[in-house]
Amino acid sequence: MKAIIIDDEPLAREMVKQYLQKHPVIQLVTECNDGFEGIKSIAEHLPDLIFLDVQMPKINGFEMLELLDHKPAVIFVTAFEEYAIKAFDKDAIDYLLKPYSQERFDKAVWKAMEASRNGTNTPLEKLQQLKYPGEVLQRVVVKTGTKVKIIPVHEIEYIQAEDDFVKISTHEGSFLKNQTMKFYEDNLDKNTFVRIHRSYTVHVNQVTRIDRSGKENHLAILRNGKELPVSKSGYVRLKEVLGL
């Protein structure tokens, strides 16, 4: 079983390496110092399992996961209890709270091995839904080809839903991301971003006016000229946030 360690602290990586000695079945392919290196290494080596720290330079562990094409099983290694959320407990592989014992480590590894035997992989969708408890999103990470782009949330003009993923539109262009509209509805600042339609969430500052469209619906006209449909309930929400 191939594994990669991704943590910005050399000693924390060392810890995983030491405990891994007891599991010769697992082959440590490489170590990474941050999320960018992680993305590259995972794409290159296609590991079955990764040990992932959350607090890392540049992009954190959660953000890195959002950008993976190949989805390995994940064991989080973190000092923050808050990041180890329950949603998690049931299907995800595991999380290790620093500092952790050999026994605790073994349990996590066995879980991973069990999961790979059963073919049940970490539902990455669920992991992608995790967020920092109690905070709104400040930025979104997307991939453009092989490069990673970090979009501060205030630059987002609107978000359009497309089946399993979303299209995030900024003045620089549109970016696809493997995420649900609901995730953004829940995690973006509700006073700035309004879900105006089943398929559209808009940044209120981008809306220049709202026109009627037919008997019951409306159209939101953005600064860039784009027209987005507004549903009945969306209109109510939009009015509330705009204070109309």
Next chain:
Amino acid sequence: MSKGNFISLKTHWKTILLVLVCLELAGVIYFHFLLGYSFVDAAAVSVFGNTCLLISLLFTSYLLSVYQPTKGVKLYLISLCVILGLTSAFLAREALDFWDDILQKPLEMKLTFLTYTIPVNIAMHVMFGVFSVLLSNTSEKRNVDHRMESIQALTRDAELNKLQQQLQPHFLFNSLNSINALILNRPDEAREMVQKLSDFLRATLKRSNQQGVVLGEELDYLQLYLDIEKVRFGHRLDIRFFVSDEVKGSIIPCLILQPIVENAIKFGLYGTTGNVVVVFNAKLFDNHLMVEISNPFDAEMQPSSGTGFGLKGIARRLYLLYARNDLLETSVNGNLFVTRLKIPQ
């Protein structure tokens, strides 16, 4: 007394209706059966009397909700009830006059009217007033109790938060993890780190009750913290101090430098890879201690949620201590992130 204690028509209309009906009946019985008014007259007279009474009672309730003296409540209540009781009775009689002009009744009836109405009205006012006052007192007490509870809960939370913050769990657990890693292959370093961590914690606890310290001492404490961080980050960290001896005697609030330096390190380390140099500068100027901390900063990397700038707490503390908002400022200078702290001496 809050407005909510004003017995409004909306919420209490059923009770008011019931009272009205009873009063009406009482009036009819008295005027018709005891004084010999005709049934219609008795009913009419009763209606006038009771309407005025009702209006007066509602007015009483409003008055009591708006103002209640803290001393001499009884006197206030009694005088209010007597005055309003009399007023309402006389008002009713005036209304009756008007009715009489239309129907022409003898004066005698009006006198008996007052002998009934005045005592009844005053009695009703007193009962009503007492009831209102009691109602407001209990609800006031409940408000006070509730507020006490909220305050106590807030205080408990604040204390707990303070303790948690001081212990700095993130730093603590990460350090313990590092020690764990050192035990097997570098046991001497592990021992050393255990000692450093223990010293740091001890110093933190000692500081938890202090207000101001001498800069020199605070720098020593900071050094403990930095030594541990250096171990964690594999010696990528290089902190340079430029503090002259004379400045070391100035006073600085406790535990204010460490979060700022920690912040600088996080940004320096989390924003870049490779060696990080953090520069710490302190000097006296214009009766202020000026501290400047700069670290490398990748302007393209916005802070991810969860790390943030972390300095709001410090700004708030400074405001609470010195009532000034200009003591902490940050700026970006090319690829350097600079934090400036001013402490009045």
